[in-house]
Amino acid sequence: MYGPLLSGLAALRRDNPWVEAPPAPIAPFHLSLDGGDGGRSLIEETIRDRQVSLMVEVGCFLGGSARRWLAASDDLTVIGVDPWEGNWAPYIRRLAAVPKMRAHIAHFSREEIDAICDSLVEAGNFQIALNNLRDLKERFVPVRRRAPEAFAYLAQYQIKPELIYIDADKTRDALDEAYRLFPEAMLCGDDWLWPDENGVLRMQQNVIAFADEHGFTVRHVKQSWLLEPRQAAPAERAVINPLLHSPAMLMIRRLRMSEDSTVSNDALDQLEGMVVAQGLFLAEITASMLNSYNIPAPRFAQRIKEIGAQVTELPEFQPGGGGTPEQREIVAAHVETLGALILDRLERKRAGEKARRAERR
Structure with missing residues (x-):
């Protein structure tokens, strides 16, 4: 297979031109799937601190995150990799319809969402994405x-x-x-908590x-992550909190994904913070509650009270155990909150x- 006749960024621009099309049927808009931030400040700080001049973004959607990267430094050029296939109008309408996903587009009115979806149907993902970045075309x-095929393509240039x-x-x-093709590049991305x-x-x-395989440490903020060369000895490496994989966290994530749950993301964020902040005994309490998931609702409510009462018997709250009354209150609040969430799902x-039984009749 032959490579390009010329190499470098200029040749890549030549072979991947902007769409020369009539103006899009909508003014440029900012839509970034980060719920407001998503920890992307970590990436912006890296761009500024490391004086990054050339960046590859894999998965550009409608250009919202690319605008953030380009705003972080006037000296930055972004190569955006995305097939921009299909049509994202149904997905955006779903974002608007599902309460847990609505934060991504909360800054748009219903009329604006309709206009965005109509424009995507009319002009297509690619033209709308470029329209949102037209002022940054250069x-x-x-x-x-x-x-990953795109990386080999870029390496040809x-x-x-x-x-x-x-x-x-x-x-x-x-x-x-x-990493195989660009071992000197810093690697980062999204979906740390997905x-x-x-x-x-x-x-x-x-x-x-x-x-672990390649000797990096991981920095992460909310959904964003960044790999850096490991500075400390292996025994000194930071350890990922095991509570992130506890039964409590698994349940919280399922609730986040559930379109039927009425529990707000703010409530889930608060509950998640409680789980991470406390010790492993909190995950054990959660597991005990999860084991009660299928019992009748009245008995379940009683079980919640019993578990709450057991909090005061935990070793952490005994003399010399290191616990405090404030921590005990937090744990009790966790029991009550998690119990309400489980009860909501039960009902x-x-x-x-x-x-479904009524329908079968």
Whole structure:
């Protein structure tokens, strides 16, 4: 297979031109799937502190995150890798319809969301994404390809990115290929706290395994992660909090993904903070409650009270155990909150079963 006749960023621009099309049917808008931040300040600080001049972003969506990277430094150029296939209008309408996903588009009115979706149907993902970045055209190069194959394509042009941001599928393929072809580039990305259908933090597991294999440490803020060369000896490495994989966290993630749950993201954030802040005994309390999941609701409510009473018997709250009355109150609040969440799911499950029985009649 022959490579390009010329190499470098200029040749890449030549072979991946902007769409020369009529003006898009909507004014540029900012839509970034980070719920407001998502920890992307970690990436912006890296761009500024390391004086990054060339970055590859894998998974650009409609250009919202690319605008953030480009705003972080006037000297930065971003190569945006995304196939921009299909049509994202149904997905955006779903964001608006599902309470737990609405934070991504909360800054738009209903009329604005309708206009965005109509424009996507009319003009397509690619044209709308470029329309959102048109004022930054000289510093954004769109490459309509998928990762990890896109990395080999960029290597043909002898492109040497300093930073690679991965926000695509949740496998290791893109991470491994990026490191193989661009070993000098800093690797970072999204989805640190993204749970799969089983509540497993799949991308987090992949990043941690990769870091262990290649001698990196992981910095992470909310959904964002960054790999850095390991400075400390192996025994001094930071350890990922095991509570992140506890039964409590798995349940919280399932609630986040559930379209039927009425529990707000703010309440789930607060509950998640309680779990992480306290000791492993909190996960044990949660496991005890989860084991009570299928008992009748009245008995379940009684079980919540019993577990709450057991808090005062925990070793952590005995003389010399290190616990404090304030911590005990937090744990008790956790028991009450988690119990309410489980009870909510129980009632919804039973209501659904009752409705299905009625339909069968």
